[in-house]
Amino acid sequence: MANIDSNGSRVSLLRRLVYASMIGAVLFGGGYAVDKSGGIAYIYEAIGGRVDAEAPQAIYSREQMQADRKSYKAGLVGERPQMPVGANGFYQPPSEDAIPDSPYGDAVRRGRAIFTDTKINVQDHVGNEMACVNCHLDAGRRENSAPMWGAYGATLRTGVKPNR
Numbered sequence: 001m002a003n004i005d006s007n008g009s010r011v012s013l014l015r016r017l018v019y020a021s022m023i024g025a026v027l028f029g030g031g032y033a034v035d036k037s038g039g040i041a042y043i044y045e046a047i048g049g050r051v052d053a054e055a056p057q058a059i060y061s062r063e064q065m066q067a068d069r070k071s072y073k074a075g076l077v078g079e080r081p082q083m084p085v086g087a088n089g090f091y092q093p094p095s096e097d098a099i100p101d102s103p104y105g106d107a108v109r110r111g112r113a114i115f116t117d118t119k120i121n122v123q124d125h126v127g128n129e130m131a132c133v134n135c136h137l138d139a140g141r142r143e144n145s146a147p148m149w150g151a152y153g154a155t156l157r158t159g160v161k162p163n164r
């Protein structure tokens with residue numbers, strides 16, 4: 001099988017394949033070398049990017065926060081309470097077992113049911129099979145999937161305060 005190149009000579013398919021593989025290998029090798037040289041990482045860091053993942057922060061449990069809050073409230077002693085952070089370095093929402101047995105807890109459970117079984121619990125408002133939890137993973141508790149932590153502040157902004 002042969003073909004005519006732009007100069008009018010015949011070039012075999014095999015030769016074309018060999019040339020193409022050589023060019024491919026050179027491009028791949030070059031790209032690999034550039035990546036390994038660290039030059040790109042250097043430029044990325046120079047403009048403010050972070051190449052290494054952030055080192056995991058120290059865990060600060062919710063229990064620790066509550067203890068610190070108590071003593072701090074009592075007389076501004078001890079550590080100033082912080083936001084609870086897990087081993088993954090993100091905010092740790094309270095566990096589901098912590099939902100209280102109260103009207104407030106009932107409202108939380110109702111909200112969770114709507115969130116996870118949206119079609120069943122608010123039929124009139126949903127036109128498909130989707131549930132909030134399909135996008136807001138782990139019932140809105142998972143980092144990096146539009147978690148509901150931020151919505152708490154937004155709710156306070158609108159003046160609706162949870163009645164505990």
Ligand code: HEC
Nearest residue numbers: 115118130131132133134135136146147148149150151154
């Ligand atoms: C198809 C995917 C999808 C579904 C289903 C979905 N959401 Fe979202 N939602 C998003 C995305 C993406 C964002 C983030 C938008 C942004 O940050 O600009 C968001 C943002 C939000 C926010 C704002 C969060 C914040 O931090 O301010 C709330 C509240 C929210 N969604 C509630 C819901 C509720 C309640 C349902 C179910 C009735 C729902 N979402 C269903 C994708 C979805």
